[in-house]
Structures are given as structure tokens and as C-alpha cells.
Amino acid sequence: MNIAVLLRAVPDPVEELELNEDETDLDRDYLGYVLNEFDDHALEEALLLKEEVGGTVTVLGLGTADEVDQMLYTAVAKGADGAERLGSDLGPLDAHSQAGLFVEALRQGGYDLVLSGVQASDELDGQVGMLVAAGLDLPHVSVVVATTPADGALRVTKEYWGGITADYDIRLPAVLGIQAARQAPRYVAVARIRQAQESDSLTEIDVDPPAPSSGLRVTAVRIPEAGEGAAMIEGDEEAAADRIVEILAAAGVG
Amino acid sequence: MTRPVSPKVDPGDVLEHEEYVLEGMDISGHWNRMFEQRVIVDYDVAQLDRVTDVEGGESMGWCYQCAQCIAVCPVDHVGDYGPRKIYRKLQIGYDLFTDPDLWLCTTCINCLRVCPKEVDMLQIMPAVRKEAVLAGDVPGELQDVFEKTARYGNPLGKNPKRRIAWTKGLEVEVPIIADLDRKVDVLWWVSDYPSYHPRGMEASRCLARILTHLGVDFAVLGAEERHDGDSMLRAGEQGLFEMLADQNIETLNQYEFDVLLTTDPHAYNAFLHEYPERGGAYDVLHYSRFLADRIAGLGLSEEIAKTITFHDPCYLGRHNGEYEAPRDLIEALPGADFVEMWRIRENGYCCGGGGGGMWLDGLAADHQSMRLSEKRVLEAVETGADTLCVVCPYEVSRFEDAVKSTNNDGALEVLDVAELLARAMGLPTD
Numbered sequence: 001m002n003i004a005v006l007l008r009a010v011p012d013p014v015e016e017l018e019l020n021e022d023e024t025d026l027d028r029d030y031l032g033y034v035l036n037e038f039d040d041h042a043l044e045e046a047l048l049l050k051e052e053v054g055g056t057v058t059v060l061g062l063g064t065a066d067e068v069d070q071m072l073y074t075a076v077a078k079g080a081d082g083a084e085r086l087g088s089d090l091g092p093l094d095a096h097s098q099a100g101l102f103v104e105a106l107r108q109g110g111y112d113l114v115l116s117g118v119q120a121s122d123e124l125d126g127q128v129g130m131l132v133a134a135g136l137d138l139p140h141v142s143v144v145v146a147t148t149p150a151d152g153a154l155r156v157t158k159e160y161w162g163g164i165t166a167d168y169d170i171r172l173p174a175v176l177g178i179q180a181a182r183q184a185p186r187y188v189a190v191a192r193i194r195q196a197q198e199s200d201s202l203t204e205i206d207v208d209p210p211a212p213s214s215g216l217r218v219t220a221v222r223i224p225e226a227g228e229g230a231a232m233i234e235g236d237e238e239a240a241a242d243r244i245v246e247i248l249a250a251a252g253v254g
Numbered sequence: 255m256t257r258p259v260s261p262k263v264d265p266g267d268v269l270e271h272e273e274y275v276l277e278g279m280d281i282s283g284h285w286n287r288m289f290e291q292r293v294i295v296d297y298d299v300a301q302l303d304r305v306t307d308v309e310g311g312e313s314m315g316w317c318y319q320c321a322q323c324i325a326v327c328p329v330d331h332v333g334d335y336g337p338r339k340i341y342r343k344l345q346i347g348y349d350l351f352t353d354p355d356l357w358l359c360t361t362c363i364n365c366l367r368v369c370p371k372e373v374d375m376l377q378i379m380p381a382v383r384k385e386a387v388l389a390g391d392v393p394g395e396l397q398d399v400f401e402k403t404a405r406y407g408n409p410l411g412k413n414p415k416r417r418i419a420w421t422k423g424l425e426v427e428v429p430i431i432a433d434l435d436r437k438v439d440v441l442w443w444v445s446d447y448p449s450y451h452p453r454g455m456e457a458s459r460c461l462a463r464i465l466t467h468l469g470v471d472f473a474v475l476g477a478e479e480r481h482d483g484d485s486m487l488r489a490g491e492q493g494l495f496e497m498l499a500d501q502n503i504e505t506l507n508q509y510e511f512d513v514l515l516t517t518d519p520h521a522y523n524a525f526l527h528e529y530p531e532r533g534g535a536y537d538v539l540h541y542s543r544f545l546a547d548r549i550a551g552l553g554l555s556e557e558i559a560k561t562i563t564f565h566d567p568c569y570l571g572r573h574n575g576e577y578e579a580p581r582d583l584i585e586a587l588p589g590a591d592f593v594e595m596w597r598i599r600e601n602g603y604c605c606g607g608g609g610g611g612m613w614l615d616g617l618a619a620d621h622q623s624m625r626l627s628e629k630r631v632l633e634a635v636e637t638g639a640d641t642l643c644v645v646c647p648y649e650v651s652r653f654e655d656a657v658k659s660t661n662n663d664g665a666l667e668v669l670d671v672a673e674l675l676a677r678a679m680g681l682p683t684d
Contacts, residue, residue, distance in 0.1 A: 014406065014413045034405070187397040189387045190404055193494025 001149070001172075002054035004109055006102055006116035006128065007075060009033035009065040017032045017223070024218050028092065033065035035074075038117025044181035045147055046115050053149045055112070056081040060105055062098060063088035069202065070193075071244055076201040077192040087207040095123045096214035099131030106136060111173060113154070116145050118177035125214035129177035133199045141168055142177035286372050288316050302344040304351070316371040317341040320327030321576075323365035323373070328604040329358050332629055333622040337365050337373050351386050357393055357617055360626070361488045361609035362568040367600060376488075379609065383490025392490075400491050400614040401530030407480035407498070408446040409613065418476040420448070420455035425682070426466040431473035437510035440465075440472040440544075443525075445518035446481055447647035453654065454647045456684065457670035461541060463515065463681045464672060468551050472515070478505050483523035484569075496532070499524070503534035514538045519570035519646045520608070526574065538568055542645045542671060546579035549586050554678040557589035562674070563639035564594070564654070566602035567629065567646035580645050583671050587678050593637045595630075603630050607648035627656040635662055642668045 011017065012032040020027045046057045059075040061068045063085050072083035086101050093101075106114060114136075116129040133140030145165065146157040154172060157165050159179055231247070233240045246252055273282045281289070306315040319338050327336035335358055340350065350356055359379045366374050386392065392400065402411035421428040431438060442465070466470050467508035483498035492632065506514070514536040516522040525538040545552070562584055570576045577599045584592050597603040606626030618625065631653055634642045644650055653668040676683045 014411065015415075016413070029600055110341060184394060186390045187387070187392045187400065188390060189493050190400075191388065194493060194497070 001049060001053050001112045002110065003049060003055065003113045003115060003222070004106055004111040005057060005059045005075070005080070006114065006132070007039045007043065007044045007059050007061045007068075007071050008036045008098065008117070008120050008128070009061070009068050009071060010036045010121045019221055019223065021095065024219055025092070025221060033067045035067075035071045036117050036120040038119060038178060040117075040185045041181040042115040042117050042176075042178040043075055043078065044183065044185040045144075045178050046113075047186070048182055049113070049147060049149065050079070057084045058084065058109065058111070058176065060084050060086065060102060062086050062090060062093065062101055063204075064090045064093055072202055073196040074188060074193050076199070077188045077196040078186060080201075081134045083202045084205055085202060086205050087161075087209065088204070090207075090209050092122070093210065094214045095125045095128050095131060097210040097212060099128050100210050102128070102132050103135035104179060104207070106132065113172055114138070114175040115178055116175070118253055120177045124218070125216040126245045127177060131174035136173075136175065139170055139174045140173070140177070141170060143179045143232055144176045145180050146182050147176070191228055196199070286313075286316055288318070291338060294387065297345045298347065299345060301347050301349060302341070304345060304349075305378065305382055308381045308382075308385055310377040312377075313372060313374045314341060314344070314378050314425055317369075317373045318371060320370065322368040322370065326364040326601065328360065328364065328606070328626050328629070329622065331603075332624050332626060333358070335359075335395065335621075337369070337375055337378075348498035350382055351389070351578055352615060353619060354393075356382060356386060357396070357610065357614055358621055359609055360568070360604050360606055360611040362604035363572055364568075364601065364604070367665075378472055380488050380490055380492075383488075383610075384492050385490075387490040387492075393614060395616050396489060396610055396613050399610075400486065400489075400494060403481050403486060404494055404497070406566075407501075408450060409481060409485075410446060410450050412450045414480075415477050417444075417449045417479060417674045418474070420444075420458050421462070423458055424462060426463050428462050429473040430476040431509050431511070432474055432476070432478065437512075438471050438473045439511070440470055440475050440513045440515050441506075441509065441511035442472050442515045443482070443517070443521055444474055444479065445516065445647055447651070448517045451647070451651055452512050453650045453670075457647070457650065457672045458504040458517070460670070460672040460681070460683055463676055464545065464552070465555070465678065467679060467681065468548055471513075480505075482521035483516070484520040484528065485608065485610060485612065487524075487528065489613075495528075499529055499532050499534065503529060503532055506534060506536065512537060513544075515544055516540055517647055519567045519574070521567045522647070523573055529560075540576060540579070540645070542570070542579040542583060545578060545671075545675065549582060552586075552675060552679055554586055554588055554675070556678050556680050558587040558674060558678050559589050560587075560641045560674075561591040561593060561637075561639045562587070562641040562643050563634050563637045564592070564598075564643045565605065565634070565649060566598055567644070567649065568602065568604050568608055570645065571602050572600055580643070580671055583675060584643055586653050587674055590674075593639050594636055595633045597633065603633065605630055605646075605649050605652050607646075608653055612648050612652075625652075625656060625659075628651040628660050630663060631656040631660050631666065635660075635666055640665070640667060641674075642666055643671050643674060644668060645671050 012034040018027040050057050057080045059080045061072050141156050143159050144156045145159045148155040156168050159165050233243050268285045269286050305311045321338045324330050324336040329335035363376050399409045403409045407414050448458040483495035487495035522540045655668050
């Protein structure tokens, strides 16, 4: 099975996030970026599938941040067979633009399966996994928590609310939005990452910076103000529900 | 690199030959090696060989099961552990590379101190851990810390830019050496916990005040400083240690200073023993020694009406032979009573933070009846002391937590020696 995994860099909240001058975006001048946690799970699931059924894992990243190369090399060190970085110095991209670039590259790849994290913290205009599936006209299942290879197809477990999950048997090729891999993302030693950095495993692909295509225009960004206090609600469900209704009514809701 | 703590044999008296056959018997090699397995039962020593085949693991094969180590192993006091026990389990076929036993050793080397065969856990455990780390077999809690340290340069995962935040609002100046653009007498290597942990930051502020009072020409690196890497090396992440060491050496070599002053005994150990071979050789001092050599200049005038006991940190004491400096400082405190615990100096009982133990609390909980730090706090309380004095930044948080979890909150205060000295000097301690 030839699997592609989409890796995205998102703002690192270890920094104190500040707004730009006209308060329409984060101040990105000194922002650090990290791998989207859900994409790390997508990579882990892909590596587990490769260990089970053979094939290749290729990771794709967008040249939106300096940290992207390190993310791609780390993936190779963990067991990905190759890495592609699409573009460089692209700056922040909305989900539609990201999906557009991924779709172009994925069309060339002939992949049986595309995995991405189910969501990312900077997706304002939809989820990249879904947009990629639509762009490739492929089936898509989101919020996947496990995959099981089955006779040329794939059984995927999708998580719903209230502890409910459902299994889907899907024909490949397909796109999945991974909520969690079957196990926590594996560790890879720094020595192996450095080895990957010295190898020839990263391919840089030129792309034109896409024009924003989502139709979404951000007019203002605000940093949430911390409220005060918390009310602990005691009692059984009936009593708790009554109390919650009271609180909401007092706050003018409903 | 083997550093026997108290050599049993004077190396000058030993004749070792790479190849030597005497009366038909091959006695080549290290004087302390085993020639053959004792044959009581014919064991399949394949698992033992896997350990001794790793570079650094050789001395595991020298054990002749005398069990001197078990008596002094701090983990055995609260669990079932020690080099002899590991040797026995290897002999009967367990896989140390994937067993939790691999991660319980704190590298305190009390075992090496008493071992007649110089079985060196300071070499063995990091070497085997290194193989486990390369294979991706790392306990989850430690994985998290490795990743944070690699990304942010500190195991707490804090913003590197905030490494200097502890100086905010401080009434004395803590210059950053890059801003001074000149040589300084003392470059103070603050370390992570003293920069980011609330209790560490309080001790750092006290030490800054003390250095200022002494008129020391000092500066810090600020955000350029990264984790020294010693604990990562002991926990098996050699690649991470090398990356950090090389970055730190590159930084340090840009500046001119006479003395590299460390707060953290683990950093002290790294600078003394691991950095020189990577190109970073400095005159390094631990702050307890620096201050002990300047007691007269401190001006200790305020009464400290406390009964104080002292915990010898493994990496300052047993690893590097410094037992007197902190004691000199405590004994110089006016009005203070100094009482010793029973496991002190070379036989000091480990707090559990070394060798990665600082970040393996969950794993330890599954294999120990209590934390090492809790065992130690109970020992401190037994002395009748109301204060436990420490000089290693791992300890203050470990012991304060242990005071609470052993229900001694209010009975025992944990204080860095810098905090006690500042009080005795009439300086602010917040």
C-alpha cells in the first residue's frame, strides 16, 4: 500500500501569541511553528499500516515555515520512505489553498491512501483532509481512530459521540482524517533525525504561491479574556440539568 | 570513560597485558574481567552477552554476585533492584533492553563505590538505554521530555525566550554577557529549573543578590543557554546530548570568562567530564564551592534559628567528591543547628532525580513502594530537623512534593543554601 501523509506546521502556543498591528492575524514575525499533533498521529497510523502490509509512506509538507524541513526529516527518521516539500517562503495559507497545493502533488503520486490529521488549529475555512478528498474526488472518512487492512480494502473505525464508534469498509484509494493513531506517536532518537538530515530524502518541489481561494476574509482577531471563577455543580443528572438551565436563563441564553 | 569512586586496587600495582598466557591459562585483558562463568548451572547467557556486547556494557559481565551493591542501592530500599539482581535476571534470560528495570536506575553510583569488581552502572545503563532509544523503546513520560528538550532547549518545555524571566523586577542587575561585550570574571550557568521552576527562580534571585553583595563581576547567557544535556546522556539520548553540547560549546566559545559557575551539579558534571572531549574545556565551579571559599565576605549576621540537615546531591558528592563546601556554608549560619542524616557523604541516599528519574515518576510508581525522595524526607524528619538544605535544583521540587505526600507539610521546610545564606545576610529572599 502506497500511503501519503500530509504534515502541516501550526503556530506553537509555547510562545505568547500576539496580534499583528491591524488585529487581523497573529504577529508572525517571531512565531515558532510545530507539527500539527493530529498529523503526527496520521504519520504513526501510516507507519503501522506499512509495517502490517508493506508498501511505502511518503510525507508531504508545505513550505510555510522554517520548521517544516525538520518535521519532514523527523518523519523520514521514523520510517517514511520519502519526503516532499511543496514550495518555500509561502507564508500562512488558508485550508483551501493548502488543500489545492496538496491535491496537485497527490495527483502525481498514485497513492492508495492519503492520511491527514482530522483538524489543525489554523483551519478557519474547513478541514484540509476533506478539501483534499473533494479535490481528488475520493471517498473520505473523518475522525478515524483505527485502521485495519482487509483483503485489498481497508476497515476504518470512526469515533462518534458518547463512546460510540462505527466501522466502515472502504475501497481504496481514499482519504482519511485521523483523530488518533492506534498507538501514541513513536519516539525517534535525535541521532536518527540527524542521519536523515544528512541523507538525500527530501525533495523540494517548486510551486506558485496560491491566491487565497476560500472566500473567507478575517476582519478581526481577539485574544480571549480570562473570566473568573467556576461553579461546581453537585447532585444527580436531574438536579444538575435544572441548575444548568437556571444559570443559562440568568445569563440570558435561550 | 570509567571513573571509579574509590579504587580498590592501586592501578600502579596492576600488570595488565592485552595478550598474556600464563602456565597455559589466558589472562589477557582488564585485570577485573571474568575468565569464565561460574558453572553451578549451565546458563544460556545470551541475554547477558547482549548487554556486555554493547560498548560501555562490558563490566556487567564482571559481577560475581557478592551483593555489596544491593545494600546501598537506593532503589532496592523501596523496591527490588540493583546490579546483582539485574545480573541474575540476565543470567536466567530476561531482556534488559525492553524491561522496565532499564529505566529505574538513577545513576547514583553508590553501587560502583562498593563494587569489588567495578561493575559500572554509570557506563552500563546509559549504553543499554542508548540502544533502546535508537529502537524507539522509551517510556512515554521520558519521550515527552526528550522531545521538549530537543525543541525548546529545556526539559520543562518552556519558551526559551523566557529563560531570563526570573530576573524581572529583581533589584540587582543580572547582565547578559552578549550585551556586555567584554570579558567577565564569572559566567554563571543558571540551568533550566533555576530559570523556570518557581522555587528554582527564588533560589536564583537569592544567588544573584549574594553575588552582587560579594562584588563578583558576573553575567549570564540568558536565552542562549540550553540544557547541559548530562541527564539526557544518562537517560540514553546520546544524540540529543551531543546536539545540546555542541550548541552550548559554540555559544560559550564566543565569550571570554575566567570561571564557569554552575548552579546544577549535573551541569557541573557535564562540563567537567563530558564537554572537554567535544571542544568545551572551562574552569568550572559549583556555586557551593565558590561561596564556601568566600564565607568571610558574605557578612552572615542575621540569626537563623533553625535545625538544618543537608542532603548530599549524588552528582556533586559521590560523583565529584565535594562534600565539605555546603557543610561549611551551613555551619557558618549564625544560630543554626546542623544535624546529619545517617546516609550522608559517600553513602548519601539518592533523591531519585538523576539518570532521567526526574521524569520517570509514573514508571517508578509502578515498581517502588514509595519515591526515593519520600524515603529521604522521612530520614530528614527523623533527625529532628525543621529544614532540609539542598544545593541541586532537581531536589527542591522533589523534596517539597515528598514533604506533602508523606504528610510532613509544616514539619520540614526545604530550602536551597542560597536562600538560607540570603536570609542570614539580611537580603530579600523573594
